[in-house]
Amino acid sequence: MNASFVYQVEAKTLNTGLTSQLGKKLGKYRLALDVPEHTADVQLYDCFDQTIQQSNRVLYRSNDQLTLISQNGLAITQPCDQPVNFVAKLAPGQVKTELADVSPLRALLAGTKGLQKSVQGKLLDGNAKTVARLSIQCWAASPDSNWHCFITFEPVRGYVKAQQAVLKALANNKALQPHQVLSPTLIFNALGYIPSGYDPKPTLHFKGKPNAITVASQIIHTYIDVARANEAGVIADYDTEFLHDYRVSLRKVRSVLSLFKGVYSAPQTISLKQAFSEHMNPTGQLRDLDVYLLEKDRFYSLLPASLHQGLDLMFTQFEKERAAHHHKLSKRFASQAYQQAMAALSAQFSANSNVIKPGPQAKHLAASYAQTLIWKRYQKVCKIARAIDAQTPDEQIHELRIDCKKLRYLMEFFAPLFAAKSIKALIKSLKVLQETLGLFNDYSVQQESLQAYLATHANKGTAQHIAIAQSVGALRSVLSHKQQQERDQVVAKFADFDNDTTRNEFRQLFKQQESS
Amino acid sequence: MKIIACYSNKGGVGKTATSVNLAHALALSGKRTLLCDLDPQGASGFYYRVKPSKKLQHDAFFKDVDKFTKSIRGSDFELLDVLPANMTYRDFDIFLSRMKNSRSRLKKALKAVNNDYDVVLLDCPPNISTLSESVFKAADHIVVPVIPSTLSERTYEQLLTFFDEHKLGKKKLIPVFSMVQRAKKLHLETMERMHKRYKKTFLNAYVPFSTDVEKMGVHRAPVLDFARNRPAAKAYCAIWEELKQRI
Numbered sequence: 174m175n176a177s178f179v180y181q182v183e184a185k186t187l188n189t190g191l192t193s194q195l196g197k198k199l200g201k202y203r204l205a206l207d208v209p210e211h212t213a214d215v216q217l218y219d220c221f222d223q224t225i226q227q228s229n230r231v232l233y234r235s236n237d238q239l240t241l242i243s244q245n246g247l248a249i250t251q252p253c254d255q256p257v258n259f260v261a262k263l264a265p266g267q268v269k270t271e272l273a274d275v276s277p278l279r280a281l282l283a284g285t286k287g288l289q290k291s292v293q294g295k296l297l298d299g300n301a302k303t304v305a306r307l308s309i310q311c312w313a314a315s316p317d318s319n320w321h322c323f324i325t326f327e328p329v330r331g332y333v334k335a336q337q338a339v340l341k342a343l344a345n346n347k348a349l350q351p352h353q354v355l356s357p358t359l360i361f362n363a364l365g366y367i368p369s370g371y372d373p374k375p376t377l378h379f380k381g382k383p384n385a386i387t388v389a390s391q392i393i394h395t396y397i398d399v400a401r402a403n404e405a406g407v408i409a410d411y412d413t414e415f416l417h418d419y420r421v422s423l424r425k426v427r428s429v430l431s432l433f434k435g436v437y438s439a440p441q442t443i444s445l446k447q448a449f450s451e452h453m454n455p456t457g458q459l460r461d462l463d464v465y466l467l468e469k470d471r472f473y474s475l476l477p478a479s480l481h482q483g484l485d486l487m488f489t490q491f492e493k494e495r496a497a498h499h500h501k502l503s504k505r506f507a508s509q510a511y512q513q514a515m516a517a518l519s520a521q522f523s524a525n526s527n528v529i530k531p532g533p534q535a536k537h538l539a540a541s542y543a544q545t546l547i548w549k550r551y552q553k554v555c556k557i558a559r560a561i562d563a564q565t566p567d568e569q570i571h572e573l574r575i576d577c578k579k580l581r582y583l584m585e586f587f588a589p590l591f592a593a594k595s596i597k598a599l600i601k602s603l604k605v606l607q608e609t610l611g612l613f614n615d616y617s618v619q620q621e622s623l624q625a626y627l628a629t630h631a632n633k634g635t636a637q638h639i640a641i642a643q644s645v646g647a648l649r650s651v652l653s654h655k656q657q658q659e660r661d662q663v664v665a666k667f668a669d670f671d672n673d674t675t676r677n678e679f680r681q682l683f684k685q686q687e688s689s
Numbered sequence: 690m691k692i693i694a695c696y697s698n699k700g701g702v703g704k705t706a707t708s709v710n711l712a713h714a715l716a717l718s719g720k721r722t723l724l725c726d727l728d729p730q731g732a733s734g735f736y737y738r739v740k741p742s743k744k745l746q747h748d749a750f751f752k753d754v755d756k757f758t759k760s761i762r763g764s765d766f767e768l769l770d771v772l773p774a775n776m777t778y779r780d781f782d783i784f785l786s787r788m789k790n791s792r793s794r795l796k797k798a799l800k801a802v803n804n805d806y807d808v809v810l811l812d813c814p815p816n817i818s819t820l821s822e823s824v825f826k827a828a829d830h831i832v833v834p835v836i837p838s839t840l841s842e843r844t845y846e847q848l849l850t851f852f853d854e855h856k857l858g859k860k861k862l863i864p865v866f867s868m869v870q871r872a873k874k875l876h877l878e879t880m881e882r883m884h885k886r887y888k889k890t891f892l893n894a895y896v897p898f899s900t901d902v903e904k905m906g907v908h909r910a911p912v913l914d915f916a917r918n919r920p921a922a923k924a925y926c927a928i929w930e931e932l933k934q935r936i
Contacts, residue, residue, distance in 0.1 A: 300738040301738060331762035331770075
């Protein structure tokens with residue numbers, strides 16, 4: 174019923190000439206303002222990957238209230254007297270409901286701070302009757318910076334002339350900038366918000382017709398940066414995704430080294446592989462423990478309550494061990510030796526570096542090089558998958574998973590060189606197959622590592638050990654059953670992936686013509 | 690949407706004060722409320738600083754839904770709108786009597802605003818006539834302020850008789866004692882007698898005689914706005930609380 178109009182103005186203080194200027198243009202109407210004495214502190218929140226800002230929303234806390242402003246300028250609030258970290262840990266409320274799309278693994282981090290003040294204005298007629306309302310939302314980055322004031326006009330039902338008078342005065346004021354709604358972008362600008370710019374999967378841009386070594390080095394350089402962007406978050410221990418992203422990025426770097434055969438010289442490739450392994454290995458145990466602790470609730474739900482005692486003991490140990498590993502890795506990340514080693518590695522792959530020794534394939538045109546690699550890998554995936562039946566040993570399934578992963582990496586690395594739409598669709602259909610293979614692998618790995626845990630930990634010979642062994646044994650049998658269920662799905666999922674359209678698309682994009 | 694009429698067949702019983710303050714209490718409790726000022730004196734509109742409508746001439750109120758909705762004014766209070774009286778409302782009786790199906794016209798006009806309000810409160814003129822009859826039909830409940838005096842007691846009896854004669858549903862009637870002076874023995878006795886006689890029909894809450902109500906004319910606002918913690922303001926809230934249980 175009440176259409177709103179937003180006008181923006183920047184001012185040093187809130188009691189600027191603006192309102193008196195405006196007041197003079199309102200004819201028989203009088204403007205009355207209620208300016209509060211105090212300003213409220215505002216604290217923005219978002220995940221490290223800026224999920225909230227990317228979806229064009231603002232989340233902030235002010236005076237024990239959590240407010241979410243959506244794209245269309247609508248604000249919802251809920252009380253918030255606890256520290257903000259994960260969406261799941263927020264008290265039930267409208268804001269929590271609206272944040273359902275935020276990953277449960279990502280913590281909400283305190284970001285940009287600012288100040289806010291809400292001024293209420295009333296337009297009065299000769300009877301001192303309110304005939305229109307102005308709500309002035311003021312935001313500032315700091316006490317010294319300019320206030321960005323957003324005047325939202327709210328008409329009162331039945332007072333059309335007053336509405337026209339205000340709108341005319343607002344529109345004629347040259348200092349005011351009109352907007353459709355008080356959007357998150359306007360608030361971000363007012364608070365001087367600088368996005369972290371973190372993107373776990375940055376889009377690569379290759380210039381002209383690059384050769385293989387240029388592409389390889391650019392990918393490696395990019396992913397070293399992505400990995401390093403996560404170091405601080407790992408040390409601060411905000412959430413487990415920092416370490417996960419760190420590892421995924423280094424894994425990608427290592428995939429380039431092993432998949433782009435002949436791009437770097439053989440000795441160079443070996444020494445680089447060695448260097449990155451040395452950075453990857455110290456992160457493995459912490460990640461394994463993170464995964465267990467994330468799976469904690471699920472493990473409990475898989476076992477009857479009678480077997481929970483063993484899990485209690487096991488998870489208490491996990492938590493202790495995790496703290497120790499985290500401490501160790503944080504120290505490593507903060508060390509000068511590590512920082513220098515990473516910086517040196519990164520420098521080798523920068524655009525104007527020529528330290529790296531090229532291999533025989535270095536000057537190969539990237540596009541045709543990519544085609545060869547992807548086509549080969551695709552054929553290998555198909556060959557393994559088509560041979561799978563009920564008797565195939567699990568090792569073959571594992572091999573299929575690894576080849577699918579390599580195929581996916583290759584396609585993602587080289588994606589900028591091919592038609593975006595076609596390659597995106599192929600990656601999407603590959604993802605579905607990979608999900609089943611991924612679960613199959615997770616269940617398998619968890620069984621193995623639980624067994625290994627039992628062999629090495631758990632206070633052997635004690636009553637505690639027996640309780641843990643009972644729980645782990647039961648858990649392994651449940652996981653084994655689940656692994657079998659996923660395995661049974663593999664043939665069907667591959668059949669879905671291996672359709673005529675996908676085959677043709679692969680052929681068209683990646684099979685090179687005889688002439689080339 | 691509920692339609693509540695505030696009505697009395699006797700003047701000067703605090704009917705407009707009841708309408709104005711009840712409407713404000715309703716809005717404060719979160720009900721989207723439309724107060725229709727049907728009284729030709731336009732006192733409800735005056736208290737809310739809303740000028741009489743020029744658009745609603747004669748039968749326009751009943752015929753032209755667009756004009757009707759355009760004449761609604763937002764009050765200074767959240768969730769509360771006012772439909773201001775037009776001086777020519779005094780002609781309503783004549784127009785209504787000439788119109789066919791007069792008794793359902795008002796209800797039809799009010800249906801046009803069905804989606805905007807939870808409660809429509811009608812401040813009615815004080816005489817039993819065609820308009821009042823159509824109001825009786827349209828309203829879901831009729832709040833009747835009664836001064837606990839002998840004369841008012843008689844007037845209330847007359848109203849009941851009118852309802853009987855015209856086969857109107859007496860259950861709609863919700864009488865409430867108004868302008869009560871507890872210092873007066875007569876008031877207390879009358880209240881006790883009428884409570885006994887009309888078992889459970891009178892509300893237990895009542896409006897006390899109050900200078901705050903008289904000051905509404907000075908402040909041009911409902912008592913809850915300028916004398917929130919005074920007995921009169923509390924009484925209107927209590928009346929709404931009790932009324933809520935009945936409707």
